[in-house]
Amino acid sequence: MNFVSIRVITDDVARLVGFYEQVTGVTATWSTPDFAELATPACTLAVAGTRTVALFGTGSAQPATNRSVITEFRVADVDAEWERLAPLDCEIVQKPTTMPWGNRSLLFRDPDGNLINFFTPVTPEAVARQRR
CATH class of the missing domain: 3.30.720.120 (Signal recognition particle alu RNA binding heterodimer, srp9/1)
Structure with a gap:
């Protein structure tokens, strides 16, 4: 699958x-x-x-009602993305932060309120997990 x-x-x-x-x-x-x-x-x-x-x-789906799914994108440099996204005036949920599992993460919302995570693996363990 x-x-x-x-x-x-x-x-x-x-x-x-x-x-x-x-x-x-x-x-x-x-x-x-x-x-x-x-x-x-x-x-x-x-x-x-x-x-x-x-x-x-x-009624199987309703727009702008999601509060349980995070759409995630692996990016090369979360901090650079943070700077690039600033002019878009997105709702920022979390500025770039290194998470306990080794990803540096930026959380923001799309215009419908859906949560998006841009992340970069920054520890050796996180980098190894991302290799597939």
């Missing part, structure tokens, strides 16, 4: 896709006005509009 993507449901696909293009530097591929994907070498972030929810069953 391979984990290949995560999908975020939103009321404003263009706004959320634009935000993720800015923070990741990845250009989205649009399939319809209600669905776009940002493909990275490891995984794909899909963004879909609320009209697509009916295809999965009415």
Whole structure:
């Protein structure tokens, strides 16, 4: 089994896709006005509009209600990303901090309030865990 993507449901696909293009530097591929994907070498972030929810069953997903999932991106330098993201006026949850498990982490929210973690492994153990 391979984990290949995560999908975020939103009321404003263009706004959320634009935000993720800015923070990741990845250009989205649009399939319809209600669905776009940002493909990275490891995984794909899909963004879909609320009209697509009916295809999965009415009420199966609700935009801007997530408080349990963190979308994580490994980056080369968390502190450099912190400086780069400053002009975007994101809600910062945690400034760059080295976590007990050895990752340096920056937590912020997308325009719908979804939590994002940019992290860089900084200890030898954390670097070794990231090798796959």
